[in-house]
Amino acid sequence: MHMNAMEPAAAAGTGAGTGEGVELVYEVATADLAQAIRVRTRATPALRRQRWLMPLLGGLSALLGGSALLSGQPAGSKAVLFLGLGLLLCGLCVFGPRLQARAFAGMLAKAGQTRAVVDGSGISVSTRQYSTRMDWTAQPAYAETDELFLTLDLHRRAASMTILPKRGVRHPADVDRLRELLDANLRRL
Structure with a gap:
């Protein structure tokens, strides 16, 4: 689930940590969004x-x-x-x-299945309703919980975040690869 209320998707750029990307396929649950909101509250x-x-x-x-x-x-x-x-x-x-x-439950249901690809140049997110591509500067920080990764824009009053649930990876090893990509390109909180 990508939520970006302030800025359009950034053009693809180049970043460290190029190489094979990690694909996630998932549906964002309200529990994921609640956890992301709690993490964002602690981080911003x-x-x-x-x-x-x-x-x-x-x-x-x-x-x-x-x-x-x-x-x-x-x-x-x-x-x-x-x-x-x-x-x-x-x-x-x-x-x-x-x-x-x-409050976002209806929007989450309409979005349905989400496909995210994280690679050396940024993050691509697609749902039934939209598709967007962000380079690493759009959300320059990330946090990790037991259930998900969350990329964030920490600017004052920013509402931009991307939820990447770990259950969406195809293979358990992809969680480590995703963490490597995020560590190489974003500041860990």
């Missing part, structure tokens, strides 16, 4: 600040609202508002990536 500076600021504000708001309710102060509706806002912010921190991923 602006989102990293949001990651600690939202629980802090939510906790403070809930604490203020709860203590005002318990103390029996006359402004009960404001206390309930602060308590509710605090709980909402804390809930969004926990369930936010899953909710965001579910």
Whole structure:
């Protein structure tokens, strides 16, 4: 799954690590997208600040609202508002990536099967709906989890990422080859 809200596909360029490419064939699941959103939140500076600021504000708001309710102060509706806002912010921190991923469920279903080819010059991604080719500069960093590789553009407010689930490779050895290609061309997070 490739999500690029800010910039068109870059023209193919040359990069280190040329050689045989790795092909992945998969359907992006909402769990993949939720995991990718969590990884992107940890990796992107602006989102990293949001990651600690939202629980802090939510906790403070809930604490203020709860203590005002318990103390029996006359402004009960404001206390309930602060308590509710605090709980909402804390809930969004926990369930936010899953909710965001579910919002894209229809788009994921329409895209259907995805074919990605990663080679020395970049990444090609094709679905029923689109086909794009990016050179390595379009998303210059990557992260790896147990289930997937995620290429990212870490610019402020960038929404560009490509999800490459490991289950999409044809042979288990292709996971190592894919990691080699990514290491040769991108900065590992």
